[in-house]
Amino acid sequence: MKKIILLFVAAMTMHGARADEGMWIPMLIGKNYETMQRLGLRLTKDDLYNINHSSIKDAILQFGGGCTAEMISSKGLLLTNHHCGYDAIANLSTVERNLLDNGFWAHNMSEELPAKGVTALFLQRMEDVTSEVVAAIGDATGDEYDDKLKAITKKLEKKGAEGGKYEADVKSYFNDNQFFLLIYKRYTDVRLVGTPPKSLGKFGGDTDNWMWPRHTSDFSMFRIYADENNQPKAYDPTNVPYHPKKHLAVSARGVEEGDYAMIFGYPGRTNRYEVSYGVDFSINVYNPSIVKCRDLRLSIMHKHMDMDKKVYLQMTSLYSRIANYWKYYIGQTEQLKRLDIVNKKREQEDEFSAWQRKNGKATGLLAEFSKAYADYTPYGKHAVYFSEAFRAPAVTRMAYGLKGLRDAYERHDGKLEEDTLNKYIEAAKRNYRRTYKDYDRTTDMELFTEMTKLFHDEVPANQHPAIYKSILRGTDGSKKSYYSTYTSKVFTHTFLTDSNKFIAFCKSPSLAKLKADEAVKYTFSFIDNYYDNYREIIHSFADKKKELSHEYVKQLMEMKKGDLMYPDANSTMRITYGKVRGYYPQDGVYYDVYTTLDGLMAKYKPGDQEFDVPKDLIDLYEAKDYGKYADSKDGKIHTCFITNNDITGGNSGSPVMNAYGELIGAAFDGNWEAMSGDIAFDKHYKRTIVCDVRYILFLIDKMGHADNLINEMDIRY
Numbered sequence: 001m002k003k004i005i006l007l008f009v010a011a012m013t014m015h016g017a018r019a020d021e022g023m024w025i026p027m028l029i030g031k032n033y034e035t036m037q038r039l040g041l042r043l044t045k046d047d048l049y050n051i052n053h054s055s056i057k058d059a060i061l062q063f064g065g066g067c068t069a070e071m072i073s074s075k076g077l078l079l080t081n082h083h084c085g086y087d088a089i090a091n092l093s094t095v096e097r098n099l100l101d102n103g104f105w106a107h108n109m110s111e112e113l114p115a116k117g118v119t120a121l122f123l124q125r126m127e128d129v130t131s132e133v134v135a136a137i138g139d140a141t142g143d144e145y146d147d148k149l150k151a152i153t154k155k156l157e158k159k160g161a162e163g164g165k166y167e168a169d170v171k172s173y174f175n176d177n178q179f180f181l182l183i184y185k186r187y188t189d190v191r192l193v194g195t196p197p198k199s200l201g202k203f204g205g206d207t208d209n210w211m212w213p214r215h216t217s218d219f220s221m222f223r224i225y226a227d228e229n230n231q232p233k234a235y236d237p238t239n240v241p242y243h244p245k246k247h248l249a250v251s252a253r254g255v256e257e258g259d260y261a262m263i264f265g266y267p268g269r270t271n272r273y274e275v276s277y278g279v280d281f282s283i284n285v286y287n288p289s290i291v292k293c294r295d296l297r298l299s300i301m302h303k304h305m306d307m308d309k310k311v312y313l314q315m316t317s318l319y320s321r322i323a324n325y326w327k328y329y330i331g332q333t334e335q336l337k338r339l340d341i342v343n344k345k346r347e348q349e350d351e352f353s354a355w356q357r358k359n360g361k362a363t364g365l366l367a368e369f370s371k372a373y374a375d376y377t378p379y380g381k382h383a384v385y386f387s388e389a390f391r392a393p394a395v396t397r398m399a400y401g402l403k404g405l406r407d408a409y410e411r412h413d414g415k416l417e418e419d420t421l422n423k424y425i426e427a428a429k430r431n432y433r434r435t436y437k438d439y440d441r442t443t444d445m446e447l448f449t450e451m452t453k454l455f456h457d458e459v460p461a462n463q464h465p466a467i468y469k470s471i472l473r474g475t476d477g478s479k480k481s482y483y484s485t486y487t488s489k490v491f492t493h494t495f496l497t498d499s500n501k502f503i504a505f506c507k508s509p510s511l512a513k514l515k516a517d518e519a520v521k522y523t524f525s526f527i528d529n530y531y532d533n534y535r536e537i538i539h540s541f542a543d544k545k546k547e548l549s550h551e552y553v554k555q556l557m558e559m560k561k562g563d564l565m566y567p568d569a570n571s572t573m574r575i576t577y578g579k580v581r582g583y584y585p586q587d588g589v590y591y592d593v594y595t596t597l598d599g600l601m602a603k604y605k606p607g608d609q610e611f612d613v614p615k616d617l618i619d620l621y622e623a624k625d626y627g628k629y630a631d632s633k634d635g636k637i638h639t640c641f642i643t644n645n646d647i648t649g650g651n652s653g654s655p656v657m658n659a660y661g662e663l664i665g666a667a668f669d670g671n672w673e674a675m676s677g678d679i680a681f682d683k684h685y686k687r688t689i690v691c692d693v694r695y696i697l698f699l700i701d702k703m704g705h706a707d708n709l710i711n712e713m714d715i716r717y
Contacts, residue, residue, distance in 0.1 A: 020578035020644035021681045022566040023267050025173070025180075026057050027126040029575050032564070036577050040260030042659040048575065051125040056661055058245035060264040060573065062121040063653055064088070068265035069120070069222070070655035072250060072663065073712045076224040076242035077193065078120070079696070080653030081668045082201030083324075085220035087317040088115035089195050095309050100316065103197035103614075105704035112191040112223055114235050120190055120224050122244075123573050124166060124183040129156055133170070133179040142543070149176075156181050173567035175273065175553040176546070182572060187242060189225035189235045194706060196220075196699050197614055202320075203600065205610030209327050210672050212591055214689050215600035215639045218668035219696050221709065248655055249714040251662035252694050254631050254638065257593045259580045261643040263667055263688065265654030267569035270678045273553050275366065276345035277373040278545075279679060283336050285380040287329040292458065293388035294326035296450055304443040311440050318438055328649075331675035341680045355559045365555070369548055376541040382463050382530075383538050389455045390526050393448040394439035398496045399523035401431025402514060406524065409511040425506050432502060441497060449487045453480060463534070467525035494519035569648055578644040583687060585673050594692070597621055597637035616703050628717060629698035638692045641665065645688040648678050656690045662716060665690035 024032055026049040033045050049057045063069035067084035071077070082089075086100075092113050093100045106112040136152035137145060153170040160168030160183050167184040195201060200217040208214055225239035226232060233239055255261075271278070301319050305312040336342070349366055356363045391397055405424040408416055416424075456468060456477050468477070471486045495501035496519050505513060514520050557565065582593045601621055605611040620626070631638050643656065647667055654667040667688050670677060674685040697715065700706050 020576075020581075020686070021646050021683060022564070023270070023569050023574035023576055023646055023648075024566050025126070026123075026264070026573050026575050027128075027180075032575075032577070036262070039577060039579060040659045041262065041577070043661050047661060054246040056246060056248075056264060056657070057123060057573065059248050060123075060655065062266045062571075062573075063222075064118050065121075066268070066650060067652045068650065068654040070264075070653075070663065070666075071244040071247040073247055073714070074243055075712060076226075076244065077247075077709070077712055078222050078224060079655075079663075079666055080220060080222070081666060081691075082195060082198075082216075082218045082220045083320065083668070084653045085115075085118075085192070085195060085222065086201075086320055088118050088192060088222075089220065090313060090317045091116065092192060093313055095313065098309075098313070099192075099195065100198050100313065103195055103200075103704070104192065105194045105700070105706040105709075106192070107706060107708055109223070109241070112193050115190050115192050115222060116235075118190040118222065120187040121167070122185050122187070124185055127160075127181045127183075128178070129170065129181045130177075130179045132156065141547070171570055171572050173570065174557065174565075175549045175568075177550065177554050177557065178567070180572070185232060187224045187226060187232045189233060189239050191223050191225065193221040193223050194700065194704060194709065196703070199612050199614060200617065200699065203611070203613070204603070206323055206327060207610050209324065210331050210669060210675060212585075212642060212671045212687060212689055213595045213599060213640075214669065215595050215597075215603065216668065216691065217639070217695060217699055218691050219666050221700075247714075248657065248661065248663040249716055250693055250697070251658055251660075251664050252629065252697060252715050252717045254694060255580050255593075255641055255658070255664055255692075257580050257582060260577070260659040261580055261645055261664070261688075262575065262577045262657045262659075262661075263643075263645045263647060263651065263654045264573065264575055264657075265647065265651040265667070266571055267574055267648045268571050268650030270569040270648055272568055272679065272681065273549065273556065274345070274679050275369045275552065276342050276349060277369050279336060279342050279345055281373055281377060281380065282679070283333055283342070285377060286384060287333040289381050289384035289458070290329050290388055291326060291333075293385065293392065293451075293454065294322055294329075296454060297388075297392050297447065298323055298326060300446050300450060301443060304440060304446070308440075311443065314440060315438065315443070328675065331672050332678070335673065335676035336679065339676055339680065339682060341676055344680065352556065352559065356555070361555065365548065365552060369545075369552075372541060372544045372548065376537070378460070379463070379534055379537050379541075382459050382534050385455050385459050386526065386530050386534075389451040389458075392451045393444050394435050395444055395448060395491070395494065395496055395519050396523045396526070397435045398432055398439070398502075399494075399517075399520045400527065401428045401435070402520060403524070403527060404428070405509065406511070406514055406520075409514070414511040421509070425509060429506060432496075432499075436499060439497065441491070444497075445487050445491055448490065449480065449483045452486070453477070453483045463529075465525040465529035467522055490518040490522055493517065496520070569650065571650055576645045576647060578646070580641060581644045581687070582642065583644075583673075583685060585671075585685070591642070594638045594641040596634075597639055597695075600639055614703070617699075620702050625702060626698065627702060629694045629701070631694070637695055637698055639695045641690050641692055642671070642687040643690060644683075644686060646677075646681060646686060647688050651688075656688070663693055665693050666696065 029048055030045045049055050059071045061069050063080045063084055067080055069078045069080035072079050089100050133152050137148045140148050156170050157168040160181050167186055169182045171180050196217050203216045224242035226242040230243055301315055305315055404427055408424050472482055494517050495505045580593050582591050584590050603611050604613050626637050651667055655663050656665040656667050658664050667690050669689040671687040674682055677686050701710050
């Protein structure tokens with residue numbers, strides 16, 4: 001154990017790494033401090049992270065479980081991305097009062113709207129618990145390792161939670177070579193304060209997604225409420241605005257190329273220590289399979305959303321989430337190929353193997369990786385299509401929620417004690433409620449037809465579930481009519497697509513009723529085929545990869561002793577620092593650091609789903625009514641800018657701060673040329689796309705007429 005800690009500490013002492021690469025642990029950011037100062041930082045180490053007094057980390061929160069937000073007033077006002085608040089905004093919208101399309105601004109606190117299910121999670125402190133975890137695990141491997149890790153994790157989290165006062169979470173870093181206990185406080189009364197209309201919040205749509213230049217006003221505003229003691233409390237009209245330990249001042253002075261830029265946030269997942277075999281698998285199996293499934297799924301959803309505004313509001317949030325990573329995987333594959341990442345990884349692995357030989361290490365580790373991927377590849381498509389195609393229709397996900405009930409019935413010959421029965425019925429109800437909101441009959445029937453055919457066409461025939469014999473009845477499966485006929489049969493003979501029939505089943509369930517339901521029969525054929533034949537293969541591969549990756553990173557840390565290293569992102573708070581920088585995407589082409597409202601209007605297409613803009617904005621643009629928010633040098637509204645900070649998914653909504661810790665923008669995307677970044681950082685192309693805070697203020701003030709919000713913030717002109 002001591003060896004691992006010493007390796008990490010030594011790895012954090014070298015100052016020669018590039019300043020723009022890295023997602024750094026805030027508790028240890030002092031190791032990077034001199035580099036940050038050289039880049040322009042004007043704050044102290046304690047200004048960044050301190051558990052004894054307020055610091056910037058106290059102004060940063062994980063928003064809704066998958067994004068980042070920042071406190072921008074002393075009264076609980078927060079800023080995040082429009083796409084982070086999208087689900088809450090859509091849920092608060094109706095056809096009659098369409099907040100998503102029309103925008104919304106609360107002009108006083110009484111107008112703010114409860115955002116059901118949205119939470120705000122604040123980090124209180126971090127503690128290195130590596131020694132306790134490693135001592136508890138000892139030399140265990142396999143299932144014993146997992147059991148011991150789970151036991152010590154539970155013990156540490158229980159102690160850290162202090163009887164429910166906090167939420168505690170033990171997180172693994174460096175592929176289980178280091179562990180931290182993170183202590184959080186979660187607030188659950190979060191209310192919508194403001195959002196621009198979707199035409200601006202998603203300006204450019206899928207076309208501009210992951211692209212620069214960009215002109216999207218990707219922001220929304222919420223407020224956190226607490227009890228009279230500033231502690232978390234469920235929604236209550238008597239709750240009062242939360243008073244954060246720290247909130248960010250807002251700089252309306254603008255940015256220039258070369259300015260210092262710093263980001264705090266909760267990046268989701270990276271896999272920078274992936275081996276060449278894994279990259280090759282992503283390029284040739286995993287990514288293309290996801291793209292193919294989502295391409296078809298999105299086209300079906302889009303068609304039905306266009307035909308019915310109610311369906312559009314019902315599905316728009318789900319559609320947006322699916323579309324975001326559909327394009328992401330397209331871009332990642334393209335850039336992994338273009339940057340020749342497989343061969344670059346192999347060169348690194350050759351260097352690693354030479355180091356192993358020189359230092360008397362066993363050299364079979366990479367060969368084990370090769371064999372693991374070779375053995376798994378024939379089943380890789382099945383795993384993806386089971387998740388992305390089979391589970392695409394809402395009806396199969398509703399039926400999946402009955403698996404626990406079915407299995408319990410079969411274990412007990414169709415008879416269950418009342419308590420046991422109620423437990424599984426309640427679980428089925430929870431799943432049904434979550435899923436039924438995505439159900440539209442005509443959309444789901446087309447999804448069911450097309451996804452059933454897609455699974456048949458793409459997954460090897462010897463891996464098909466038995467239900468295809470009933471669907472195809474000896475035919476080759478090439479005609480869509482086979483599947484559409486079967487779809488009609490399923491949707492006519494199921495209780496799942498009618499909430500009243502589902503409730504009736506829950507009141508009087510039986511194994512016979514489950515077995516007679518066509519949607520349940522279809523779903524369980526896929527599930528049983530997967531669990532009986534492929535789940536163990538998939539899980540064994542995951543376990544083997546985890547074991548190999550642990551040892552690989554452990555040896556890499558030893559090999560790179562003295563280098564500045566950072567762990568992969570794992571949805572915990574990180575800091576990244578760099579500068580405002582343009583770049584050359586290709587020979588002879590230079591991308592400037594900012595975009596303007598002029599550029600937005602040049603893209604404007606009246607009535608277009610992606611490039612329309614509200615008349616209010618057109619009027620402001622034509623009158624050049626920019627107030628205090630125009631750039632001091634060119635007199636224009638700057639919409640977005642780019643930095644060379646290292647971020648990924650989960651950083652959406654993260655504050656981009658200047659050298660003094662003042663908010664200069666909200667990070668919301670990465671650029672197309674660097675979409676290999678979750679696997680391989682590229683110093684030439686990697687950029688963070690940021691919504692300029694002056695554009696945000698302009699829209700709040702001039703379009704939203706929300707002077708109350710402008711006056712609430714500490715804005716520095």
